[in-house]
Amino acid sequence: MDVVVWVVEGTWRACVRAARTLTPPDANLVLLHVTASDVPGAAHGAFAGLLGRGHPEHDPGHQVEELAEAAAEHLLRVAAEELGRPATTVNRHGRPEGEVIAAVDGADLLVVARDGDRSRLGPKSLGPATRFVVDHAPCPVLLVWPEQAPDLTSIPPPPPHR
Amino acid sequence: MSVVLLVAVLAFAVIRPRGLPEAVAAVPAAAVVLATGAIPWSHAVAEVERLAPVVAFLAAVLVLARLCADEGLFEAAGSLMARLCSGSPKRLLGAVFGVAAAITAVLSLDATVVLLTPVVFATASRLGARPKPHVYACTHLANSASLLLPVSNLTNLLAFTAAGISFTAFAGLMALPWLAAVAVEYVVFRFFFASDLAAGADGPPMPVPDRKAPTFVLVVLGLTLVGFAVTSPLGIDPAWAAFGGALVLGVRALVRRTTTPTALVGATSVPFLVFVLALGIVVRAVVDNGLSSAVSHLIPTGGTLLALLGLAAVAAVLANLINNLPAVLVLLPLAASGGTGAVLAVLIGVNIGPNLTYVGSLATLLWRRILHQHDTTADLAEFTKLGLLTVPVSLVLSVLGLWAGLTVIGG
Numbered sequence: 001m002d003v004v005v006w007v008v009e010g011t012w013r014a015c016v017r018a019a020r021t022l023t024p025p026d027a028n029l030v031l032l033h034v035t036a037s038d039v040p041g042a043a044h045g046a047f048a049g050l051l052g053r054g055h056p057e058h059d060p061g062h063q064v065e066e067l068a069e070a071a072a073e074h075l076l077r078v079a080a081e082e083l084g085r086p087a088t089t090v091n092r093h094g095r096p097e098g099e100v101i102a103a104v105d106g107a108d109l110l111v112v113a114r115d116g117d118r119s120r121l122g123p124k125s126l127g128p129a130t131r132f133v134v135d136h137a138p139c140p141v142l143l144v145w146p147e148q149a150p151d152l153t154s155i156p157p158p159p160p161h162r
Numbered sequence: 163m164s165v166v167l168l169v170a171v172l173a174f175a176v177i178r179p180r181g182l183p184e185a186v187a188a189v190p191a192a193a194v195v196l197a198t199g200a201i202p203w204s205h206a207v208a209e210v211e212r213l214a215p216v217v218a219f220l221a222a223v224l225v226l227a228r229l230c231a232d233e234g235l236f237e238a239a240g241s242l243m244a245r246l247c248s249g250s251p252k253r254l255l256g257a258v259f260g261v262a263a264a265i266t267a268v269l270s271l272d273a274t275v276v277l278l279t280p281v282v283f284a285t286a287s288r289l290g291a292r293p294k295p296h297v298y299a300c301t302h303l304a305n306s307a308s309l310l311l312p313v314s315n316l317t318n319l320l321a322f323t324a325a326g327i328s329f330t331a332f333a334g335l336m337a338l339p340w341l342a343a344v345a346v347e348y349v350v351f352r353f354f355f356a357s358d359l360a361a362g363a364d365g366p367p368m369p370v371p372d373r374k375a376p377t378f379v380l381v382v383l384g385l386t387l388v389g390f391a392v393t394s395p396l397g398i399d400p401a402w403a404a405f406g407g408a409l410v411l412g413v414r415a416l417v418r419r420t421t422t423p424t425a426l427v428g429a430t431s432v433p434f435l436v437f438v439l440a441l442g443i444v445v446r447a448v449v450d451n452g453l454s455s456a457v458s459h460l461i462p463t464g465g466t467l468l469a470l471l472g473l474a475a476v477a478a479v480l481a482n483l484i485n486n487l488p489a490v491l492v493l494l495p496l497a498a499s500g501g502t503g504a505v506l507a508v509l510i511g512v513n514i515g516p517n518l519t520y521v522g523s524l525a526t527l528l529w530r531r532i533l534h535q536h537d538t539t540a541d542l543a544e545f546t547k548l549g550l551l552t553v554p555v556s557l558v559l560s561v562l563g564l565w566a567g568l569t570v571i572g573g
Contacts, residue, residue, distance in 0.1 A: 009292045010251070010361030038541040039283070039297050042520050045545075046275045046301040048530060049522025051485045052175055052184045052437040053272065063280040064297065071287035095541065115361045127357025146362065 001027040002107045005087075006100055006133070007079050008033075011113035011146040016083050018144045019111050029087035031079050032103050034096040035072045040064040097132035104139050111142045118146065120154035164200050164447040167191040171444055172484060175437070176529045183433035188440035201447035213442045215401060216319045220270075220438075221430040222404035223313050226386070227273040228429035229411040230379050232421055237373040239265070240281040244289060251291040251359045255351060258282055258296045263307040263344050267314050268383060271304040291363035295355035298548065299347070305517050306343040306556055309336050309510065311390070313404065316438070317490040317512050324494045325505040328394035334571055335502070338563030339510055346556040354548055382410050438487070445491040454496055461496050463504075467565045470507040473497060474561045477511025478518075478553065485523040486512040503568045510560045517556075518549035 005019045019029055044061030047053070076089040092099040104110045112133060116125045126134060134141055174187035195201050201209075230236070239261050247254035262282070266274045279300040286293040308315035312322035312332050322332055352359065389403025415421040462472035480489040490512045497504040516522035520542070521530060527542075 008361070009287070009290055010358075010364055013364050036294065038544070039294050041541075042298055042301050042545065043275075043279050043283075045520035045522075046279065046304060048176075048526055049305075049485070049516055049520075050272060050275060051172075051487050051522070051526075052434050052441070053431065055431070056178075056181055058276050060276050060279040064283045067280060067284050067287065068293075071293075075290075116357050118360055127361070130357075146364075 001109065002030070003027045003109045003111065004030045004032050004100075004104045004107045005079075005083075005111045006033075006113075007031050007075060008096075008113065008115070009075065011115050012075065012079055013082065014113050014144045014146045015111045016079050018142060020083055020085060022142070023109070025085075029083065029085060030103075030107075031076055031083065031087050031089045032092065032100065033072050033076050033079075033090070034092045034094065034099040035068050036096050037094050040068060097129045097136075100133050101136050101138070104137055107139050109140050109142060110137050111144065113144055113146050115146065120150050120156065121152065122154070122156050163198070164195055164444065164451050165453075167194060168444050168448050168488070171441060172488060172525065173529070176485075176526050183437070185433045185437040185440060188437045188444065192440040192443040195444055195447040201443060201450055205446055205450060206443050209442050209446045210439060212323060213320075213439050215399065216316075216323055217435045217438050219313070219319055219399075219401035219404055220316055221435055222401060222408045223270050224272060224431055225408040225412065225426060225429045226383075226404060227269040227277065228425075229408065229415055229421065230269060230273075230376075230383070231277045232415060233376040233379045233411070234373055235376055235379050236265075236277050236281045237371065238375040239278065240285040241371065241373045242375070243282070243285050247289070249289060249363050251286075251289075251295070251361065251363050252352070254286060254289065254291055254363070255295055255299060255355075255359060256348075258299050259303065259344065259348050259351075262300050262303040263340075266304055266307040267310040267340070268387065270313060271308045271315050274300055274304040274307075289363040292358040292361055295351055295358050298355075298545075299351055301520065302347055302351075302517050302548075302552065303344065305522075306347055306514050306552070307340065308513050309343055309560065310340040311336075312400070313390070315513055317486055317509060320490055320494060321505050321509040324498045325502045327502055329390045329400045330394060331571070332506075333391075335506060335564060335567040336509075338567050339506075339560035342559040342563045343510075343514055343556045346559055347552055350548070350551045350555075354551065378414070379411065382407050441488065442491055445488055449492060449495055453492065457492070458496055461493075461500075463500055465501060465503050465568070467561070469500075470503055470565055471558065471561050473500075473504055473507040474511035474514075474557050477508040478515030478557060479511075481512040481515040482518055482523050484525055486516050503564065506564055507561055510557065510564060514553055514556050514560065518546065518553050520545040 001024055003023050005015050040061045043064045044059060047059045072091045080087055080089055112130060114125050115127045115130050171188045171191045175184040196206055243257040243261055246257040262274050262278060265278055282296050282300050283293050286296045312318045312329060386403050386407030389406060390400045393400045393403050412426055460476060462469040477493055493508045497508045519527045521527050
């Protein structure tokens with residue numbers, strides 16, 4: 001059984017915990033992180049907008065790229081330790097939602113954390129990237145709460161009938 | 163012909179073939195408009211006389227920012243943001259807004275883009291927060307938080323000279339527009355990045371370096387600001403305050419061998435300063451040869467609120483079509499006859515407008531797309547959506563703030 005665990009800043013711990021406790025002991029686990037290219041892209045762009053400043057070596061985008069690379073490696077290393085089971089770590093680059101979909105092609109399960117409104121059970125439960133992944137994943141998806149889920153009383157009342 | 167030369171100069175500056183400095187195209191272009199008589203010598207001399215002090219002022223601010231960076235001011239800002247947010251991405255965004263707005267205002271947008279952005283990314287990722295909202299905040303605030311002081315943006319220095327008002331009057335009139343623009347950005351960011359900010363900062367244990375704020379640097383910066391305020395009423399050019407601040411930090415850094423004379427000269431970006439002068443001459447030639455009469459009927463006149471809104475809108479559109487630097491050079495001579503209000507409305511337009519695209523103008527965007535200059539590109543649709551949510555509202559509220567200031571303080 002091939003299981004991909006999507007490791008994202010802020011919510012990764014719950015996914016790792018779910019993978020450790022809910023998947024069969026012989027499952028092949030992959031810890032997947034995507035380094036978003038739009039963040040250094042925005043820094044490159046802001047520098048390009050400063051017309052006439054020259055000095056491409058001052059472009060903050062390069063520094064952000066290096067920092068992002070180091071941060072991703074660190075996060076995956078810590079996630080692998082936390083998992084405490086044999087796993088492969090993969091860091092991809094690009095649009096996170098697209099890269100995750102491509103990475104789970106042929107996998108048997110994708111573990112994803114809910115990252116929308118976490119104050120209650122109910123709508124708007126997923127951020128845009130997670131929404132896209134859940135909508136487009138070519139395999140079963142395990143959606144986990146980043147922390148203890150709120151109880152049923154947190155569900156908002158249904159909208160009034162028209 | 164002048165228009166062709168201007169387009170060539172701007173295209174060269176955006177493409178930068180073989181990494182050549184922008185001045186390589188701009189200086190010969192300025193020489194051509196002079197040699198062919200497209201601009202009379204007297205106009206060119208007047209243009210250089212007008213721009214030279216502005217450019218010198220800018221050089222002093224650039225050196226000041228570099229020296230602050232050498233002294234660890236930006237790392238200290240990173241530590242401060244990390245402490246203030248105590249692990250909450252929402253509070254981190256607030257801290258990033260405060261720090262980026264202050265640094266942009268005092269040390270110019272260049273400092274925020276080049277020096278603060280990597281520090282903000284590092285701070286967010288050390289905390290384990292998703293870095294995107296915070297990095298995007300830096301890129302947006304570099305533009306919209308550059309409204310406050312004449313030193314915050316090169317466009318401001320140009321408008322400041324054109325308006326002929328004191329440093330404190332400028333800051334007084336632009337305080338409300340600045341606050342309005344920053345507030346709009348904050349509200350939109352909280353809403354736009356709600357899920358990234360709610361994701362928490364479950365950071366892998368990564369030591370956050372605790373850098374103390376360099377007290378000496380902060381004192382010198384504070385005195386420089388006081389200098390800006392007191393020089394104007396005394397009839398002294400506030401640029402001297404910037405020179406003074408740069409001189410104190412520069413001499414200290416040279417004595418302590420934390421910098422070299424070469425590094426200090428490098429920080430003034432001489433090719434950039436030459437580029438601005440040459441661009442000014444080429445733009446003046448274009449304005450003299452028909453652009454002013456062609457555009458003048460597009461420029462709203464009169465000091466009414468509606469006229470100010472119209473001016474800011476025209477300026478924002480032009481800044482997006484070309485870039486805000488040539489846009490402000492074109493519009494200032496036309497707006498100057500409308501008084502302080504008109505000049506500052508143009509400034510609001512050219513400073514906030516570039517947030518519509520992530521590279522500051524459609525021309526730059528087009529070239530970068532054509533040339534595939536970077537393998538990593540920002541998500542265009544998302545960034546444009548963010549721009550559409552912030553720019554029009556910021557423009558309107560900032561112009562309202564300016565109008566209120568003009569009514570209360572007077573232009």
